[in-house]
Structures are given as C-alpha cells and as structure tokens.
Amino acid sequence: MNTLFVKQSPGPLSSKATRNCFGCGKTFQSVGSGICSDCRVTKARKTASTHPLLSLREGQIVGLVCKAMLNKEIAFELHLTEGTIKEYLHRIFKKLGVSNRTELAVWALTRGNQGVAEYVA
Numbered sequence: 001m002n003t004l005f006v007k008q009s010p011g012p013l014s015s016k017a018t019r020n021c022f023g024c025g026k027t028f029q030s031v032g033s034g035i036c037s038d039c040r041v042t043k044a045r046k047t048a049s050t051h052p053l054l055s056l057r058e059g060q061i062v063g064l065v066c067k068a069m070l071n072k073e074i075a076f077e078l079h080l081t082e083g084t085i086k087e088y089l090h091r092i093f094k095k096l097g098v099s100n101r102t103e104l105a106v107w108a109l110t111r112g113n114q115g116v117a118e119y120v121a
C-alpha cells in the first residue's frame, strides 16, 4: 500500500486582502468595497427609513386631532395636561412640516389610518 497523506496546511492569511474600513476603521476581509459588512448594513438601514417617525403617543394625538377634539379633550382622553398636549402638537407639527392643527388633520386624513400608521414607531 502506498498511501500518500497530503497535509493541507492552512494558507497564510495574508493571501487575502485585508484593509481598513472607511466607515469604522476596523480591519476586515475586503470583497472589493471600502467598507466592512457592518457599516454596509447600517448605511442601508439609514436610507430605508425616509419617514419622520412619530412616537406611539404622538400617533394617538394625531388621531384625536382628526376627530376635531380640543386640546382640553385630548388631555382628558390621554390623562395628560393641556400644556403637555400643546408641546406634543408642536413637536408633531415640526416633524411633519405642518403649521397648525387644521393642516395636521388634512395631512392625516389624506393618508388614512393605514398611511398614518406607517409614520408611527
């Protein structure tokens, strides 16, 4: 019997191209791009969400404004103070680029419940 044992030696790692990531600076195995896979994922996620996100609470308030409820009534409904509702509304106006509650209601009504839900985190 003439069996040949060929020992496969693990090749030196230097045969693969390692480089420093443009994004985070860490060393990674390059597959032809300048950024590591981690940074590529982050970048993709950033471009995916183009909507200005409302919090759950802000989404609720948008819904109540659409029912033509006053700040006082919204405050009562959500167990908050009228001042807090005003603060919320200002934040919502800024996020959505509207200037008053009428514009906000129009914004929401033209999108419908489903459309508005896309904006809520």
Ligand SMILES: [Zn+2]
Residues within 6 Å of the ligand: 021, 022, 023, 024, 025, 026, 035, 036, 037, 038, 039
């Ligand atoms: Zn990176």
